[in-house]
Amino acid sequence: MFFILSKTVALLLQPSNFLFAIGFVGLLLLATRWRHFGRRLVTSSFALLILFGCLPIGGGLLQILEQRFPPWDPARGAPDGIVVLGGAIGPALSRYYGSPQLSDSAERVTIIPALARAYPNARFVYSGGDGSLLADQGREADYLYPLLDSFGVPRERVALENRSRNTYENAVFTKEMVKPKPGERWLLVTSAFHMPRAIGCFRRAGFPVEAYPVDWHTAGRFRFRLGMQPIGGLGVLDFAVHEWGGLFFYWLTGRTSELFPSPAG
Numbered sequence: 001m002f003f004i005l006s007k008t009v010a011l012l013l014q015p016s017n018f019l020f021a022i023g024f025v026g027l028l029l030l031a032t033r034w035r036h037f038g039r040r041l042v043t044s045s046f047a048l049l050i051l052f053g054c055l056p057i058g059g060g061l062l063q064i065l066e067q068r069f070p071p072w073d074p075a076r077g078a079p080d081g082i083v084v085l086g087g088a089i090g091p092a093l094s095r096y097y098g099s100p101q102l103s104d105s106a107e108r109v110t111i112i113p114a115l116a117r118a119y120p121n122a123r124f125v126y127s128g129g130d131g132s133l134l135a136d137q138g139r140e141a142d143y144l145y146p147l148l149d150s151f152g153v154p155r156e157r158v159a160l161e162n163r164s165r166n167t168y169e170n171a172v173f174t175k176e177m178v179k180p181k182p183g184e185r186w187l188l189v190t191s192a193f194h195m196p197r198a199i200g201c202f203r204r205a206g207f208p209v210e211a212y213p214v215d216w217h218t219a220g221r222f223r224f225r226l227g228m229q230p231i232g233g234l235g236v237l238d239f240a241v242h243e244w245g246g247l248f249f250y251w252l253t254g255r256t257s258e259l260f261p262s263p264a265g
Contacts, residue, residue, distance in 0.1 A: 013245060014238040019049050053230025056223075058237030063218040065243055066192040069199070069211040069263055076210070077185075078119050081178060083209065084108055084158075085170050085190040085198060086128015089147075091138035100143045105191050107215040109144070112158070113151040115189070115212075122187075125178055127161040127170040139163075167198050167246075168255040171205035180207060191215035193240075197247050200256030211263065 011017065023045030029038025052058075088108040093101035102109065116124070128140035141162035145155050161177050164170045180186060190198045192213035202209045227233040250256040 013241070015052055015241055016049070016234045016238050019045050019052070023049075049234065050230050052237055053233035054227050055233070056225055056227065058233060058235075058240045059218060060222055061240035061244060062193055062236065063222050065194075065196060065240070066213070066216055066218050067220065068260070069192070069195045069213050072187065072210070072212040074118070079122050079187045079210070080184040081123035081125070081180070081186045082115055082119065082212070083170075083174055083178075083186060083188050083202075084112060084124065084126045085167070085188070085194070086126065086140040086164070087191065087194070089128070089140045089143050091130065091140045091143060094143040095138045100147045105215050108189060108191065109147060110151075111189060111212075111214050112148070113153055115187075116153050116157055123178065124158040125161055125174055126158050127164055127174045129162045129164045129169070167194070168201045168204070168250065170198070171201040171207055175202075175205050175207040185210060187212040189214060193217060193243055196261050197243065197250055197256060200247075200250065200258060200261040203257035203261065204255060 023042050026038040026041025026043075026045060029035060029041065032038070085108060087105045088103055088110075090101045090103050112124070112126075115122070126141050126144050130137055130139050139162040141160040144158065144160060148155055148158060159177065161170070161174050164173045178186075186207070186209045188195075188198060188202060188209035189212045192215060195211050195213045199209065199211055247256070247260060251259040
């Protein structure tokens, strides 16, 4: 039930979908005796879509997420293992074209060769199954090995965890696979905006990890600038609200250790 709700409710609560729904209801009411109210809904929907698309709300929300965990400091020493979370490979397109197709979060994968060279003794795990609602896209981790071949990274360096459908399952199934020993140090690689929720899930699963954020979308300092592309701005807002909603929903259902995990948590 949690998995289904996380996929459906999150989609319905995206700001752009919500505002478009208001406008659509308004259009339907134009043909009824409530046409005056319908006209107000249509006008309000259009105005709010433009306003939210031009204001830097999405960028600000995204920046708060991304700045929660600082970049990894190599001076902390070599880790015993590294967990790389999926989300970088599109399994449906990869299956269609017969080769791995990378998504906007490609850096989760492209960082592997550098980490493999920097830490030759570290164990690697790539965690990513089929996160689609109907489970019909294929398992993401199954498409990693051809990429490793092109990177020059031996396949035996990276174990695959391909059962997980969401971040919490990433944590639970990866822990079951690697069975981390007390005192071992593991890095967690995922997108910077996703790191707070991912860290919270691993802490809840009892798997201590250290953050190695990648795939940054914002700079370190927020600047208030009106955007001139409202459609793009709405996309960023939807993206940020989805992640904040995930943080809240995971915390509410006990799948993260705290509402907004921090480095000192």
